[in-house]
Amino acid sequence: MRILVFDFYGKMAHFRKFYTNSSSLSYYFPPRTTIIGLIAGLLGYERDTYYELFSPENTKITLSIRSPLRKIIQMINYVWADDVKYLNASKGQHTQVPFEIIFPQNIKENVCYRIFFFHRNEDILNALEEKIKNYTFCFPPYLGVTEFVGNIEFVGKGSMEKNEENRVILDSIISVDYIKNRTINLETYPGAQYIKEKMPFSFDKYRMLKDPPREYIGEIKTSKIVLRGKIDYYKIKINESTIYNVVFMED
Amino acid sequence: MLSNIIEIGRMVRTFSKVDFVFNLVEYNEELIFDNKGNRKFLVIIDFDIKEEKIKLSRKEIDHKVLEEYLWVGNKKGSSPQDRLTTDTIRYLIFNSGYGYGSSLINILYNLKKGNLRELLEIIKNKFFIKLPLKRERYCLNLNKIQNRKEILIPESKGIDEKLYIENLEKKWEKEILDIIEEELGLTKKEISLYTITINSRKASEFEEYRNYIEQTLIDENFEENYEGICHICGERKELTYDTARFPAKFYITKLITFSSNFEGKKPKKGFSKNFSLCRDCYKDIILGIKFIQNYLGTSLGNNDLWIIPGLFLNPLGKELKESWIKISRNFVRSTFNLEEFLRFEEEIQKSLEEYKEFEELMDYSKVDLFFYESPPGSAAFKIKEYIKDVHLKRVEKIRKTIRDVENLGKSLFGERENWFLGLENIYFLIPIRRGRVSEYKKLLDLYEAIFLEHKLDKRIIINYFVELAKIYIFEKFPQYNIKKVKNNDLEMSLSILKTNLLLKLFEKINLIEGGENMPELLENLLDEDIQNYILKMGYEEEETALFLLGYLIGEIGYEQVRGGDFNAKKPILNKINFNGISSKNLINLSNEIFEKLDQYRIRGYNEKIFSAMKFLMDKNIKSWKLNDNENVYYILSGYAFNTYKRIKSIKGREEQ
Numbered sequence: 056m057r058i059l060v061f062d063f064y065g066k067m068a069h070f071r072k073f074y075t076n077s078s079s080l081s082y083y084f085p086p087r088t089t090i091i092g093l094i095a096g097l098l099g100y101e102r103d104t105y106y107e108l109f110s111p112e113n114t115k116i117t118l119s120i121r122s123p124l125r126k127i128i129q130m131i132n133y134v135w136a137d138d139v140k141y142l143n144a145s146k147g148q149h150t151q152v153p154f155e156i157i158f159p160q161n162i163k164e165n166v167c168y169r170i171f172f173f174h175r176n177e178d179i180l181n182a183l184e185e186k187i188k189n190y191t192f193c194f195p196p197y198l199g200v201t202e203f204v205g206n207i208e209f210v211g212k213g214s215m216e217k218n219e220e221n222r223v224i225l226d227s228i229i230s231v232d233y234i235k236n237r238t239i240n241l242e243t244y245p246g247a248q249y250i251k252e253k254m255p256f257s258f259d260k261y262r263m264l265k266d267p268p269r270e271y272i273g274e275i276k277t278s279k280i281v282l283r284g285k286i287d288y289y290k291i292k293i294n295e296s297t298i299y300n301v302v303f304m305e306d
Numbered sequence: 307m308l309s310n311i312i313e314i315g316r317m318v319r320t321f322s323k324v325d326f327v328f329n330l331v332e333y334n335e336e337l338i339f340d341n342k343g344n345r346k347f348l349v350i351i352d353f354d355i356k357e358e359k360i361k362l363s364r365k366e367i368d369h370k371v372l373e374e375y376l377w378v379g380n381k382k383g384s385s386p387q388d389r390l391t392t393d394t395i396r397y398l399i400f401n402s403g404y405g406y407g408s409s410l411i412n413i414l415y416n417l418k419k420g421n422l423r424e425l426l427e428i429i430k431n432k433f434f435i436k437l438p439l440k441r442e443r444y445c446l447n448l449n450k451i452q453n454r455k456e457i458l459i460p461e462s463k464g465i466d467e468k469l470y471i472e473n474l475e476k477k478w479e480k481e482i483l484d485i486i487e488e489e490l491g492l493t494k495k496e497i498s499l500y501t502i503t504i505n506s507r508k509a510s511e512f513e514e515y516r517n518y519i520e521q522t523l524i525d526e527n528f529e530e531n532y533e534g535i536c537h538i539c540g541e542r543k544e545l546t547y548d549t550a551r552f553p554a555k556f557y558i559t560k561l562i563t564f565s566s567n568f569e570g571k572k573p574k575k576g577f578s579k580n581f582s583l584c585r586d587c588y589k590d591i592i593l594g595i596k597f598i599q600n601y602l603g604t605s606l607g608n609n610d611l612w613i614i615p616g617l618f619l620n621p622l623g624k625e626l627k628e629s630w631i632k633i634s635r636n637f638v639r640s641t642f643n644l645e646e647f648l649r650f651e652e653e654i655q656k657s658l659e660e661y662k663e664f665e666e667l668m669d670y671s672k673v674d675l676f677f678y679e680s681p682p683g684s685a686a687f688k689i690k691e692y693i694k695d696v697h698l699k700r701v702e703k704i705r706k707t708i709r710d711v712e713n714l715g716k717s718l719f720g721e722r723e724n725w726f727l728g729l730e731n732i733y734f735l736i737p738i739r740r741g742r743v744s745e746y747k748k749l750l751d752l753y754e755a756i757f758l759e760h761k762l763d764k765r766i767i768i769n770y771f772v773e774l775a776k777i778y779i780f781e782k783f784p785q786y787n788i789k790k791v792k793n794n795d796l797e798m799s800l801s802i803l804k805t806n807l808l809l810k811l812f813e814k815i816n817l818i819e820g821g822e823n824m825p826e827l828l829e830n831l832l833d834e835d836i837q838n839y840i841l842k843m844g845y846e847e848e849e850t851a852l853f854l855l856g857y858l859i860g861e862i863g864y865e866q867v868r869g870g871d872f873n874a875k876k877p878i879l880n881k882i883n884f885n886g887i888s889s890k891n892l893i894n895l896s897n898e899i900f901e902k903l904d905q906y907r908i909r910g911y912n913e914k915i916f917s918a919m920k921f922l923m924d925k926n927i928k929s930w931k932l933n934d935n936e937n938v939y940y941i942l943s944g945y946a947f948n949t950y951k952r953i954k955s956i957k958g959r960e961e962q
Binding site: 072073074075076077078080125126127128130133134135136137138139142150153155160231234235241243248249250251253255261262263264265266267268270 | 307308309534535536537538539540541555556557558560561562563564566568570574578579580581582618619669686687688689690691692694695697699743747751754758759760761
């Protein structure tokens, strides 16, 4: 099966947790719904029109955290609008919101996520590949909020094959359900910092939750997650020398 | 954070012996204190059914009173009032809005059966007057209040019914407030709540009332319910997006800017697309937050903090336990200061079984550290720092290292001082300017780095330490978090030595890189004490040169105040430019120090140290690696080492 691999990066990021807003906390990595939004934006789909097209039945998505991450909280001013008519800031009032921002550990580098994307419809894969390679995105990419302008870089077109092993060093994030359902053990890894995020998984056509939110485990320093147990995962080969071990967010 | 809150809430729901409704009590500081800080009052209207009399009494309000009398706020919106504790007296005696007039009558008609209903029925008949109107309306018979002159209900004939009710309501409110002032000596301003008791029994003592309140309060939040998937448990159920009653408001629905498509509060639109939850999860969040507020709150470095333990993955189907949560909290707190450290050690001795279980689960455990700001009297709740998924193994490493560094301090300087550098103690080594909101971030970022093992920029940390020294030298205490001290010189020296140990601590927990070993040549030139210190601190050549230069400044300083008291100023300190010393100026400074050693006739005693310093400085000066502030810091380190040793030995002699 063919799979597209591309890097999504920028100076900083903010992916707001659904249960905080008056202080806005951020996930360390974008939820599946955000990645879908990103891809839909690159392809030029209108807002809220693409949820079914990128449903878990049609797509497989996962990501690898490519830069060691950290967070800082910064106060920012929001427009105070308790009614649509005040969105133009005519009320003249602001509210200060603590806003968590994701940064790379090394400030000179970028926050970078490597996205692995598969779609049943080859045309979508081809269209996306062309857009990324030629930098002809319909809507510009950003890392969670429009102020955090991002960029996309094509990594390669890979092939993926299923594999099974007793110990795997994984390059991608992994869902807690996957670990629990298969009674897999998470191993500690030197220098690793595992984090757990509960995030939305999919929307129906009205942008209401379609499936339950899921918890994912990511590693924010080495990007490696070590698993022991009966693990079925995908090996993604971009060329003979570049191989990634991943589990998809849908698995 | 949310997962932990929910898990804790679920645990409380499963095991709690207290009714859920007590978790809905609103603790608003404005109800407790007026703006001058004076305590406010609760007025109790007791219905003595046997004597058929109403008795008034008062109570100062505190958190316990709010709980005992079940203050859960008034009924929202324009629905008939039905709370027996309220901040509006007319809701109890009369109410011109919807319903039957008084909360007591409204609740009577809402209850199906039971003791409370029977008592309220009697109260209605004995204490309330049915108004001469077409609609069924009641008001309290104020004549039932002990020893009152008669207050008559005015005639209603020929008057518009609405106007009649409005006028009577005003009259009744004024009458009862006058009575309260006369009987209890309280003006309206001094009262924040009113409640009723029946034969001295509080409303909260009636199970029916507790159940009724729980049901209505939860229902109130589900008034605009809709079916969908709960954002927490993931089940398809009846949902709400109304989070206004969360005890800590980290999620608001007040501003449309936070809602999907700016649609605000509409079922299946706006906020309901962002965050919807079912009844059980709603309850769990409230219970979880309450538990955290009550048992897991503490403060660190003058910042309010929640320590929220959780299991990273639930191994072997283990669930959270209250004892386990509290041990985890105390385990983290034991890194704060020596008292907490010792208290924890004592605690685990007492409850070995529980500690054993805690230790078994340590590999799977984590805590979230949640620094927040919630000004008293305000519903605002701001997150200052959120340190997520701190593994307890890391906490253990920090604990152990703090103890190791404490022992290092003792071995270097003796046990006279407390060398325990817990997280709370660090607060007094990092200058935080008062009145600047952003300043606390320095400290919180440092805590985050410690817990999550993020690398630190040593130069920035050293800038803080030089700032610290300046506070002592220039007596800038009022502007900072550092307390004014009697002996600036001694306290500065102590603080600088502690910062030396702190750098060692940071090195051991992998936040900064450590230095190399001391150059071998120095072994023959320096005293054992100095050698040992340089070796233990891992100073490199430049750092050693500056340390020795600082040591010599300490020698001169001692000579300058010899015979004087500890507080005497040392002119030699004026030679140090606390705003930074460039490598060029280091040469001038070392020359001046040489002259001063001569002048005070102590060159002979210090010749070896001077030559070692000069050797290392000359060797490295062309490619000097340290910046201006670092130069100051290492000079101060040497100075502090010398000064502390001197003062300690003088004090030791005095004590003998």
